[in-house]
Amino acid sequence: MLEKLLENLKGLEPSRILLQVPEGLKPKVLEFAREIEKLGHEVFISAEPCFGSCDLRDREAEKLGAVLVHIGHTDFGLKPECRVIWEEYRLEFDPKPYLEQNLDVLKRYKTLGLLSTLQYLNSLQDAKEFLESRGVSCHLGIPAGGQMLGKARYPGQILGCDLTAALSIQNLVDAFLFLGTGRFHVLGLVRKTEKPVLMLDFDSGKLEDLTGERERLERIRQACIEEAKGSKHFGILVSTKPGQFRPELAVKLKKKLEELGKQVWILVFDEITPEKILGMHLDILVNTACPRLSEDLERFEKPVLEPEEVDRLFEKPQKPSYE
Amino acid sequence: MLEKLLENLKGLEPSRILLQVPEGLKPKVLEFAREIEKLGHEVFISAEPCFGSCDLRDREAEKLGAVLVHIGHTDFGLKPECRVIWEEYRLEFDPKPYLEQNLDVLKRYKTLGLLSTLQYLNSLQDAKEFLESRGVSCHLGIPAGGQMLGKARYPGQILGCDLTAALSIQNLVDAFLFLGTGRFHVLGLVRKTEKPVLMLDFDSGKLEDLTGERERLERIRQACIEEAKGSKHFGILVSTKPGQFRPELAVKLKKKLEELGKQVWILVFDEITPEKILGMHLDILVNTACPRLSEDLERFEKPVLEPEEVDRLFEKPQKPSYE
Incomplete structure (x- = not known):
């Protein structure tokens, strides 16, 4: 191996x-x-x-x-x-039995964009051949590469912080099919594309349509932003992990938030976990580290904003339409 | 402050x-x-x-x-x-009411060695004055300082890895009295001295005699060593925290254990916690980092040896006396 x-x-x-x-x-x-x-x-x-x-x-x-x-x-x-x-480390895994089992649903789409993470990339070619032999045409998108957020390297490969292999082909496909494990990769994609997103879980063999999560996630983001508008104490999260370390972004966000009259502190972690800030009175967190963290909301028991969402705090609060 | x-x-x-x-x-x-x-x-x-x-x-x-x-x-x-x-950060805390409350027990000793950790050091002088006015004479030991394990600086100060302020006066006192919080400091002392060890807990106000723990802890150590003699897979724990980092000791211990036919791996942590080695099949751990960790046995659910104890594995297993 x-x-x-x-x-x-x-x-x-x-x-x-x-x-x-x-x-x-x-x-x-x-x-x-x-x-x-x-x-x-x-x-x-x-x-x-x-x-x-x-x-x-x-x-x-x-x-x-x-x-x-x-x-x-x-x-x-x-x-x-x-x-x-x-x-690199790749697992050999035969996706065909699972694909066969879920063919009824998969055949609803004429064209699928196939995606996976590094360890299951070898399955993508098998999946493509199998699905095309059953009349579903498949694309593997090429990651953008080289850019700030271009970290994936292989056709069909996505990372928590690089969905470009998917986004590059969204106009060519009827839906995306993620093959592998790790729901958080797929939830990231659900938010970035308007196409349906399916996940074939290699642990359970189950096919799940995550498209419905889009609206739920958007509602959560909206609620976080509204709560942040009315809140006072902000913590900006910085990780020292080499590929996540963005202290200057944190300083910039702190200044922006202070323009809005917020009280802001910058917190430095290796791994960002909720128990490390127990006892600090913070209402809202802003995450400058791994973008997948913001979706891990429940563990923090308080809203976690993405850096881009700080700009949305400058918008006026939404008023009920009867006013 | x-x-x-x-x-x-x-x-x-x-x-x-x-x-x-x-x-x-x-x-x-x-x-x-x-x-x-x-x-x-x-x-x-x-x-x-x-x-x-x-x-x-x-x-x-x-x-x-x-x-x-x-x-x-x-x-x-x-x-x-x-x-x-x-x-440094010192808390102001008046120990007198708690001492008063437990005076019956404390007066059983003619001479006490008073100990605390940095944050409660200011209480030691008050405690000394109070106890001496009640007829108990008190000593504050001076830490050895300057040496490899000489890290405490002030009279009566102990650290998890520096009990010299206590050990320097053990021949002068009838018992030790630790004032403050953090039972693990005191358990370390119980193992290093033969004198009685009392703890006046500043959280609860309760006085506890920990002398009885000595035999229990020694039994646990003995059991760990016997289990290690019969075990195969050893993990040596190294922490990268600047004051705990001892990779060369780990390499030396690995070689020693291999002389005994053990299978040995060296594991590198920042903070050493059990969940980080879940899934690795190890029978016995040897801790080269904070000496207090070995007393935190239960969390690891497997024996944790101190570096010095590795030498004891070369002793023959204890045989029942009827043989």
Whole structure:
């Protein structure tokens, strides 16, 4: 499974290595470490949760004097503080039985845009062949790449912060079909496109139509913004994860909010979790880190705005139409 | 409350500041930030939990281009990666009513060694005067200081990793009296001294005799060591917190354990918590970070050894005496 990585590491002088894997690969990490150690390297395993290529433990590797081996995500062009060896990780998974099972629904669409995340990308080609043999034509969009939010690399690949593979083909397809796991990727898409969005969950085999979530999410956003207009105490969230670190944006947002008479504090996290700000009296949070966090509303028990939504606070409050 | 800090900051060119406080001061941190901001500084608040002077967010401050203001702990001589301004924080608390209430028990001892942590140190002098007026003579031990584990600075001050203020006077006192909060400081002491150890809890006002814990803790340690002797898979815990970072010790312990035929992995954390290693099959953990962690056994649901205890694995298993 790690052939390419082991080949790369063979070429390396015996080194100290910090090994980082996403949560889904934690059960395998001891085994990976052992394989790498067999080549003569000294291996440390990063135990911190890892949520993406943005979440690179480069400073810890540098502190250890180690080369960072990061498994499971696409390098999206960060400038790390240590040498990094990236190892993509793809699961082999046959989507055909699940597609077969849900064909009635899928055949309602003439053209589907297929999407997935890195680990299931190999399934997309199988899915495309299968669906086209059943009369549904399929597209895999090409991510924009290279730009600030262009982090995906492969046809059909989406990330929490890069939906360009989908958006580039929205005019060509009748609906999107996401194949894999992780509902939050799809909810992000639901908000960005007007096309129907389906998810075929590779854990349960169930096909879910998430299009109906669009209106619900928009209502929640609207409610957050209205609540923020009437609120006083704002916390702006900054993460120190290399691919999420935007302190200057936080300073800019603080100034904007202060123009509106708000009381604003900037809070710095590694991983942003609600319990870290327990006991601080804040009404509204503004998230400058991972864009998926804002959809994780319930955990915070208070509204979390996206940076773009701060501008909407300058709009007048909506008045009931009978006035 | 922060007069000295604010005076120091007045002398500083308007700077970016990363403000770090321990958990107990989190409810006040927004107010602190506002005070500092009024002096013209740009303030970021560290939201990460902070457990001591060992737990310095210096790398985050450096990344932000900020001066670190660390409130509530004693500088114990780390070499941080940014400029740090330390502000000790002491609470005013009158221990006399609680002492009065428990005088019957306290008067059983002719001489007490008084101990506390930084925030309640001001109470020690009041307690000494009160107890001596009631016929109990009191000592405040002087921390060893300057050495590897000499981190406390003031008479009577103990830290999770520095009990020298107590140990220096154990031959002079009939018992120790800890005044303050945080049972784990006292449990550490119970294991290191043979004298009785009492705790007067400033939250509840209750006096507790922890001497009986000594035997229970020793039984637990013994059981951990015996279990470790028969176990195969070991994880050595390293923390990247500046005052807890001991990777070379971890490498040394790994080699030692491998001499015993153990399978060993080194795991790197910021804060060490059980959920970060869920899914990894490890039988025994060895902690190279905060020494108080080993007493926090229940959370890990597996034995956590101290580095010194690894040597005890080389002893033969204890055999029942009838053999």
